[in-house]
Amino acid sequence: MLAALIIVFREIFEAGLIIGIVLAVTRTIAHRGWWVAGGVAGGTLGACVVAVFAGALSAAFDGVGQELFYAAILGVAVVMLTWHIVWMARHGRELAAQMRAVGEAVVAGSKSLVGLSVVVGVAVLREGVEVVLFLYGVAASGAGSNVELLAGGFAGLLLGGLVCALTYVGLLNIPSRYLFGVTNVMIALLAAGMAAQATAFLERANVVTILGSIVWDTSWMLTEKSLVGRALHTLIGYTDQPTAMELLVYLATLGAIFGLMKLVTSIGGAARQARPVY
């Protein structure tokens, strides 16, 4: 039972962190619960579909279909996160002004919610495939301890939910005037980490072969597989043995996001100067 709990929890953990962050980011937006729930539901459904076709996916593209698929969906998530940050940089000030005007009541920001909903879906899908396959394997093996294993899996799911809740509550404890900046940086790091992860998948698929040397090895200090390692892997993209290419993509993603942010705020700032200041 403990083994099942650990496997499920480990997989759900990353998704839990991401959902917690998304919930905190969208805290002031109306109906965000539906969007996040939609992402979770879509991701779960997607995980089941992928699990059913796991064999075919694995065999596709000369045995590396799985890697290419993961790289692709991670790429989509990176684009969505970037879009969200840039969109917020552009409209953030207006939103903040509205918030001050009407308290923190309602902000219509559903446009950027589509992107974050997709991100939640991708996180759940990626982690969910393994959970679905594991639980399916348990159910299909027909061993006597099925009920116990399923109970363990369920407990793992609950713990994953707890991680999500703790992340959310922890972030909400940050004073709201800092929260926007903090979550922006978190999302940028999340995106950069995902971009590096996508690169790692492309490297495993032998699609990307240049700059493949390992830049550092900190596995003696903190392995990616430990709980802290996993948390940092999700949050800031920590890898104990990154290749030069992964590092390059990581930095390039961060650079692109902050560059785009600067660009849209400077354009927006020029337009805003014409308006009266209260």
Next chain:
Amino acid sequence: MVGTKLSQQATRLLFAATLLLAGPSVVAAQEPTTLQVSISNHRFQPAEIVAPANTAIRLRIKNLDATPAEFESVSLRVEKIIAAKSEGVVNLRPLQPGRYKFFDDFHRDTAQGTLVVQ
């Protein structure tokens, strides 16, 4: 003028760095060694496979069981789902001599194996 010279130097440095970083992966572009391992009754067969050092390896993993497996190795940095009754491929970069452990994450208690690189 100073700027041009500096940028020229920077370009040269960047080029050198690229070569340095790309060096090992150029070697990786050689024809990989293909190895095979199967999983049956949640055990690897053979449980120990031998591979040459400093050569790219293409590891074909055949899952003969009726349940899915997850081929995983911490030291090889691999995590790959292999569906029931199917085959998966894992590409490995050229490795230093040593013993690299791997396992089926879904059946860790029985499915353990080692890749011996020499």
